[in-house]
Amino acid sequence: MSYDLIVIGSGPGGYVCAIRAAQLGLKVACVEGRETLGGTCLNVGCIPSKALLHATHQLHEAAHNFDAMGLTGAKPKVDWKKMLSYKADTIGQNTKGIEFLFKKNKVDWLKGWASIPAPGQVKVGDTVHEAKKIVIASGSESSPLPGVEVDEKVIVTSTGALELGKIPKKLVVIGAGVIGLEMGSVYARLGAEVTVVEYLDRIIPGNDAEVAKTFQKLLTKQGLKFVLGAAVQGATATKTKATVTYKLRKDDSEHTLDADTVLLATGRRPYTDGLGLEALGVEITKRGQIATDSHYKTSVDGIYAIGDAIDGPMLAHKAEDEGMAVAEVLAGQAGHVNYGVIPGVIYTWPEVASVGETEETLKDQGRAYKVGKFSFMGNGRAKANFAADGFVKILADKDSDRILGAHIIGPYAGDLIHEICVAMEFGAAAEDLARTCHAHPTYSEAVREAALACGDGAIHA
Ligand code: NAI
Numbered sequence: 001m002s003y004d005l006i007v008i009g010s011g012p013g014g015y016v017c018a019i020r021a022a023q024l025g026l027k028v029a030c031v032e033g034r035e036t037l038g039g040t041c042l043n044v045g046c047i048p049s050k051a052l053l054h055a056t057h058q059l060h061e062a063a064h065n066f067d068a069m070g071l072t073g074a075k076p077k078v079d080w081k082k083m084l085s086y087k088a089d090t091i092g093q094n095t096k097g098i099e100f101l102f103k104k105n106k107v108d109w110l111k112g113w114a115s116i117p118a119p120g121q122v123k124v125g126d127t128v129h130e131a132k133k134i135v136i137a138s139g140s141e142s143s144p145l146p147g148v149e150v151d152e153k154v155i156v157t158s159t160g161a162l163e164l165g166k167i168p169k170k171l172v173v174i175g176a177g178v179i180g181l182e183m184g185s186v187y188a189r190l191g192a193e194v195t196v197v198e199y200l201d202r203i204i205p206g207n208d209a210e211v212a213k214t215f216q217k218l219l220t221k222q223g224l225k226f227v228l229g230a231a232v233q234g235a236t237a238t239k240t241k242a243t244v245t246y247k248l249r250k251d252d253s254e255h256t257l258d259a260d261t262v263l264l265a266t267g268r269r270p271y272t273d274g275l276g277l278e279a280l281g282v283e284i285t286k287r288g289q290i291a292t293d294s295h296y297k298t299s300v301d302g303i304y305a306i307g308d309a310i311d312g313p314m315l316a317h318k319a320e321d322e323g324m325a326v327a328e329v330l331a332g333q334a335g336h337v338n339y340g341v342i343p344g345v346i347y348t349w350p351e352v353a354s355v356g357e358t359e360e361t362l363k364d365q366g367r368a369y370k371v372g373k374f375s376f377m378g379n380g381r382a383k384a385n386f387a388a389d390g391f392v393k394i395l396a397d398k399d400s401d402r403i404l405g406a407h408i409i410g411p412y413a414g415d416l417i418h419e420i421c422v423a424m425e426f427g428a429a430a431e432d433l434a435r436t437c438h439a440h441p442t443y444s445e446a447v448r449e450a451a452l453a454c455g456d457g458a459i460h461a
């Protein structure tokens with residue numbers, strides 16, 4: 001078959017690209033080798049982890065807050081098998097949704113693993129398809145760590161962590177990043193003793209340092225233990241047990257931790273195996289990413305790349321935006337992604353959300369800024385709902401009041417962040433947010449109050 005565009009990979013980058021390109025009039029196919037569409041995000045990432053986070057958050061609410069609201073009775077028991085089947089249903093509904101969208105938009109699903117024998121050709125199984133343009137959206141895989149051999153049973157990556165045979169009594173998480181803390185939270189709520197071992201002296205590197213400190217305190221209150229400044233040397237497993245060895249960086253002393261399960265969560269790397277990029281001469285960066293120009297074109301004409309396989313944060317929504325942008329470019333439009341306004345969210349409780357500059361990056365740039373901060377303790381809705389931990393922090397230019405970044409730790413932070421993203425897209429000042437009427441009583445009022453705090457002051461602080 002001959003197509004205007006063949007997209008390789010059906011994760012959020014690939015499927016969004018395929019749908020948008022079809023909507024813009026191109027004849028499109030998408031290659032996917034998994035049994036279901038949706039890539040890592042829908043099958044073994046964002047969506048299943050959110051199902052487990054949702055279920056275990058309800059469990060935590062029942063255990064900790066129901067009684068205070070006059071909801072008494074036996075505490076819910078965990079049926080792990082049923083929880084996993086709820087997670088599987090959630091995945092199924094979402095992956096079938098993409099299949100439906102492909103049919104609706106007349107995108108052909110080429111089932112199998114793709115390679116690119118030459119520019120303009122995509123091979124799937126024994127068939128070679130012709131394509132005027134090719135977009136690689138092949139995503140990423142968990143990075144290995146020397147000395148830690150993953151078997152996806154006792155020593156697992158995020159994939160195995162979503163499918164454990166039973167709830168571990170002791171879980172050791174290597175890496176206090178997004179995956180480690182989301183999955184660590186899930187198992188801590190299910191009763192596991194969770195220890196997070198992190199190389200740096202702080203958690204969630206790259207996030208606002210004040211948010212990270214508060215986050216660590218709150219997670220510690222929920223039972224997670226942290227060993228910071230510790231470089232993991234290795235992990236060994238028998239059939240059912242594991243031992244993790246780490247060295248404390250301050251004094252080089254060696255320590256061990258026993259566990260039933262070890263989760264390796266020290267980052268991900270681009271996945272481009274089997275595509276044949278080397279033979280094609282596609283340039284790869286030192287970090288193993290496919291090099292692209294500002295229009296997502298690789299060093300080879302007709303071949304483009306987006307998402308986790310190229311530079312930038314490994315986030316589903318970043319890949320989606322690039323998918324839409326490259327589809328627009330290929331359809332002759334001006335595709336563009338504003339990398340300055342890409343939110344990041346950690347879906348724990350409370351949630352952590354951020355966008356734009358942090359205080360640390362602004363200090364590095366020597367840029368004069370002001371801080372407007374508001375605690376959820378001053379938010380009526382949050383107090384009513386046992387959700388008053390955390391704060392909203394808005395960073396604005398000292399002179400112009402333009403919003404430069406925002407950091408939220410609190411209830412539904414991942415939803416609250418978006419009004420700030422929209423404001424930033426419009427180049428808004430903190431005062432613009434502060435003068436916008438916000439419904440009462442909502443968590444969003446905390447965002448307005450933080451904006452007010454950039455000016456004459458918050459009302460409820
Ligand atoms: P990460 O980059 O977020 O965190 C990895 C952590 O491991 C860092 O804190 C790092 O300092 C630490 N580390 C590295 N080597 C170590 C060692 N030898 N010993 C101890 N600690 C060590 O990576 P993570 O959590 O694996 O996530 C991978 C990617 O997936 C990220 O880009 C993340 O943004 C993305 N993701 C996003 C989610 C979301 O948006 N909610 C959810 C899950 C993943």
